[in-house]
Amino acid sequence: MDTERRQSQRLAILGGKPAFSEPLHVGRPNIGDRVAFFHRVEQILNNKWLTNDGPMVREFESRVCGMLGTKHCVAVCNGTVALDIAIRALGMQGEVILPAFTFIATAHALQWQGIIPVFCDIDPHCHHIDPAQVEELITPDTTGIIGVHLWGCPCAITALSDIAQRNSLKLLFDAAHAFGCSYRQQMIGNYGDAEVVSFHATKVLNSFEGGAILTNNDVLADKIRLMRNFGFAGYDKVVYLGTNGKMSEIAAAMGVTNLDRLMDFVDINRNHHETYRALLEELPGLRILACHNDEKHNYQYVVLEIEQERFGISRDLLLRSLHAENIFARRYFYPGAHLMEPYASLYPGSEARLKNTVQVSERVLVLPTGTQLDTSGVELIGDRIRAIQKYASEIVALRTLQ
Numbered sequence: 001m002d003t004e005r006r007q008s009q010r011l012a013i014l015g016g017k018p019a020f021s022e023p024l025h026v027g028r029p030n031i032g033d034r035v036a037f038f039h040r041v042e043q044i045l046n047n048k049w050l051t052n053d054g055p056m057v058r059e060f061e062s063r064v065c066g067m068l069g070t071k072h073c074v075a076v077c078n079g080t081v082a083l084d085i086a087i088r089a090l091g092m093q094g095e096v097i098l099p100a101f102t103f104i105a106t107a108h109a110l111q112w113q114g115i116i117p118v119f120c121d122i123d124p125h126c127h128h129i130d131p132a133q134v135e136e137l138i139t140p141d142t143t144g145i146i147g148v149h150l151w152g153c154p155c156a157i158t159a160l161s162d163i164a165q166r167n168s169l170k171l172l173f174d175a176a177h178a179f180g181c182s183y184r185q186q187m188i189g190n191y192g193d194a195e196v197v198s199f200h201a202t203k204v205l206n207s208f209e210g211g212a213i214l215t216n217n218d219v220l221a222d223k224i225r226l227m228r229n230f231g232f233a234g235y236d237k238v239v240y241l242g243t244n245g246k247m248s249e250i251a252a253a254m255g256v257t258n259l260d261r262l263m264d265f266v267d268i269n270r271n272h273h274e275t276y277r278a279l280l281e282e283l284p285g286l287r288i289l290a291c292h293n294d295e296k297h298n299y300q301y302v303v304l305e306i307e308q309e310r311f312g313i314s315r316d317l318l319l320r321s322l323h324a325e326n327i328f329a330r331r332y333f334y335p336g337a338h339l340m341e342p343y344a345s346l347y348p349g350s351e352a353r354l355k356n357t358v359q360v361s362e363r364v365l366v367l368p369t370g371t372q373l374d375t376s377g378v379e380l381i382g383d384r385i386r387a388i389q390k391y392a393s394e395i396v397a398l399r400t401l402q
């Protein structure tokens, strides 16, 4: 479709035809070479080794270590269990400080083991935990900090490391968004006491479900390996309280297969990011989050911030208008972990110190990207957003919305 026809097409929310005939979602999986995957599945079945630290899991772990330059990668069944195990292995208890603007699993992993998640506000520019407020929240019960590398951009690693060191706190990073990203030219996976990644289907690299704990600490890595497998240190010998956090061979086969294509996925994401930026960055009231140019990035999240007064319509009405076009953009972490249960009931009143979290969660919108889209699809989404702004007053006036 040429640009003129695209722009003249009536918006779906105003009665036109949807821009896409099939729904487009945020976080559609990137899938590597199918033939290679099926070949690996054959291998697994021939081996009759389906799980329990099998050869495919070991290959996946060593490939990840090679790519990140991290000493240890312990692959597990998902990112949440990776957090659970890392938190327990680090001996966190009492209170742990984390950002309120994160996926709920970061908080659940603490609460699940009876640790109080202390929600900290974020820097409104980068959306990351604000180190200045972290300092204020430290009490005699604080044992650790969890920083989240939201949108794949590293959080304030140096400042948080300094705070953790001065206060003898454990430092864990939830790097679920940041596989393949770097900080000061070193790959994420090498910071804090440990870092946790997710290989969930929606992440840049998926193993269907999966996750890993990354660390350069030998003692910690041994402990984590034992905890992943019920604490078994040998036949008939259990030395820790453990769980079943093992990654299966078939998940690892998917992980290895997708790892072979990771650079292609990232290239596609980067191109989409540039296309979106070219189309959207001049629009008043719209900000598209930038990535640090001299660092490695996976460009997995295309994050907009909509300022209603200047943009012309609210974030939520833009979302509704996009849904009408079959573009299923998403709000993220709305309304913030602190307002979800059980936290809203357990720790009421935390909004007072979470002003930036509240404001950002009301502005953020994440757009579809990845291998599901080609450049013309991204251009079409960009054009629709421009058209929605252009016809904002007509949309706002729609009686059906009242």
Ligand SMILES: *Cc1c(COP(=O)(O)O)cnc(C)c1O
Pocket (backbone or CB within 6 Å): 078, 079, 080, 081, 102, 103, 105, 106, 148, 174, 176, 177, 198, 199, 200, 210, 211
């Ligand atoms: C996806 C995600 C997790 C959880 O990972 P799963 O593999 O889905 O369990 C944790 N934290 C953040 C920030 C995430 O985005």
